Amino acid sequence: MYAYGHTPKFGSFPVMKGEIESFMKSTHRDFITGARDTLPILLGVVPFAMICSVAAVSVGLTPFEAMGMSFIVFAGASQLAVLQLMGDGAVWLVMVLTAWTINLRFTMYSATLAPYLQKEPLFRKAPFAYALSDQAFGVTMSRFANRLPANPAWYFYGSAAAIWAAWQVSSIIGALLGTLVPASWGLDFAFPLSFMALMFTALKDRPTVLAAAVAGLVAVLAKGLPYNLGLVLAALLGIGVGLFAETVSGKQMQGAVE
Amino acid sequence: MNTISPWLLFILLAIGTFALRLSFIYLFGKVDMPDWLRRALRFVPASVLAALVLPALTYPNGTFDLSLGNVRLLAGIGGALVAWKTRSVLWTIAVGMALFWLLQAF
Numbered sequence: 133m134y135a136y137g138h139t140p141k142f143g144s145f146p147v148m149k150g151e152i153e154s155f156m157k158s159t160h161r162d163f164i165t166g167a168r169d170t171l172p173i174l175l176g177v178v179p180f181a182m183i184c185s186v187a188a189v190s191v192g193l194t195p196f197e198a199m200g201m202s203f204i205v206f207a208g209a210s211q212l213a214v215l216q217l218m219g220d221g222a223v224w225l226v227m228v229l230t231a232w233t234i235n236l237r238f239t240m241y242s243a244t245l246a247p248y249l250q251k252e253p254l255f256r257k258a259p260f261a262y263a264l265s266d267q268a269f270g271v272t273m274s275r276f277a278n279r280l281p282a283n284p285a286w287y288f289y290g291s292a293a294a295i296w297a298a299w300q301v302s303s304i305i306g307a308l309l310g311t312l313v314p315a316s317w318g319l320d321f322a323f324p325l326s327f328m329a330l331m332f333t334a335l336k337d338r339p340t341v342l343a344a345a346v347a348g349l350v351a352v353l354a355k356g357l358p359y360n361l362g363l364v365l366a367a368l369l370g371i372g373v374g375l376f377a378e379t380v381s382g383k384q385m386q387g388a389v390e
Numbered sequence: 391m392n393t394i395s396p397w398l399l400f401i402l403l404a405i406g407t408f409a410l411r412l413s414f415i416y417l418f419g420k421v422d423m424p425d426w427l428r429r430a431l432r433f434v435p436a437s438v439l440a441a442l443v444l445p446a447l448t449y450p451n452g453t454f455d456l457s458l459g460n461v462r463l464l465a466g467i468g469g470a471l472v473a474w475k476t477r478s479v480l481w482t483i484a485v486g487m488a489l490f491w492l493l494q495a496f
Contacts (some may be wrong), residue, residue, distance in 0.1 A: 242413045
C-alpha cells in the first residue's frame with residue numbers, strides 16, 4: 133500500500149480516514165459499474181427467467197412452487213432439464229443427477245473467479261457464489277480481460293446481483309402468466325428448443341461437435357432404458373468421446389510441429 | 391420412492407448446485423482442479439444438451455418416429471437452423487414454436 137518510499141505517518145488520522153473513505157467508495161463504484169455493464173445482458177435474462185416459470189407451471193407445478201424453484205435453485209438450464217424430465221415422469225434421482233451434471237460447468241467459473249475473491253470474507257463469498265450465473269461470469273471475465281477494476285470482487289458482485297434481481301422479478305411474472313397459458317399450446321416443445329439454442333453455443337470445435345453427436349445418438353438409442361438412465365449414459369459417452377477426440381487431435385498437432 | 395415432494399427436489403438441486411458454485415471459490419489455494427476434470431468439463435454442456443434434445447424430437451409420443459408426420463422433428467430441424475445461425479434461445483423458441491403450430495394446423 134505504501135509503495136515508492138511513502139512512509140505512513142502514525143497519528144495522522146485525517147489521512148487514514150480519507151484513505152478508508154476512498155476505498156469504500158471505490159468498492160461501491162465497482163459494484164455499480166458491474167451492475168451497469170450487465171444491463172444489456174438482462175434483455176436475454178428477463179425472457180429466459182419468464183420461460184422457466186411458465187414451463188414449470190405447464191408441467192403442473194403451482195405458481196408458488198415455480199417461483200420457489202427459481203429462487204432456491206437459480207440455474208435456468210438445469211431447471212428446464214428437470215421440468216422436461218418431470219413431464220416425462222422420470223424418477224427424482226435422475227432429475228437430480230441431470231441437473232447437477234448440467235451445473236458442473238459452475239466449477240469452471242468458480243475456479244476462474246477464485247483468485248479475485250481470495251481476500252473476500254466467506255459471508256460475502258457464499259451469497260455471491262449462489263448468485264453466480266453464466267451471464268455474470270461472461271460479463272465479469274470480458275471486463276477483466278480488457279481492464280481489471282480496482283476491486284474485481286465487487287465488480288463481479290454488482291454483475292451477479294443485477295442478474296439475480298432481474299431473474300427473480302421475471303420469474304414471478306412468468307409464474308403468474310404461466311397459469312394463463314392453456315396446455316393445448318404444447319408449450320413443452322419450448323424445452324427441446326431452448327436446449328437446442330444452448331447446445332449450439334456449446335459447439336465450439338470438432339471435439340465438442342463429436343461429443344454432442346455421440347451423446348445425442350446414444351440418448352435416442354438408449355431411450356428405452358429404465359429411469360431415463362439413457363440420458364446419463366449418453367452424456368458420459370459423449371464426454372468420453374470428446375476427451376478422446378481432443379487427445380488424438382492434440383497429438384496430431386504435436387506431431388506436425390515435430 | 392419414485393416421487394418426492396417438489397420442495398425436497400428443489401432443495402436437493404439447490405444444495406448440489408450451490409456446492410458446485412462455491413467449490414473453488416472456497417477451496418482456492420487448498421485444492422487445484424485436476425487437469426483431466428478441467429478438460430472433461432468442456433464437453434459437459436454439449437453432451438447433456440444434445441442428449442436432452444434428440445430423444446425429445448424423435449420420440450414425440452413415447453414411440454420412435456422419424457417420419458414426415460412427426461411435427462416436433464420437422465419444427466425442431468427448423469429450430470436447429472435458427473439456433474445455429476443466431477445462438478439465441480428466444481429466436482429459436484419463437485421460430486420453432488411458430489413452425490410447430492403451423493405444421494400442426496395441416
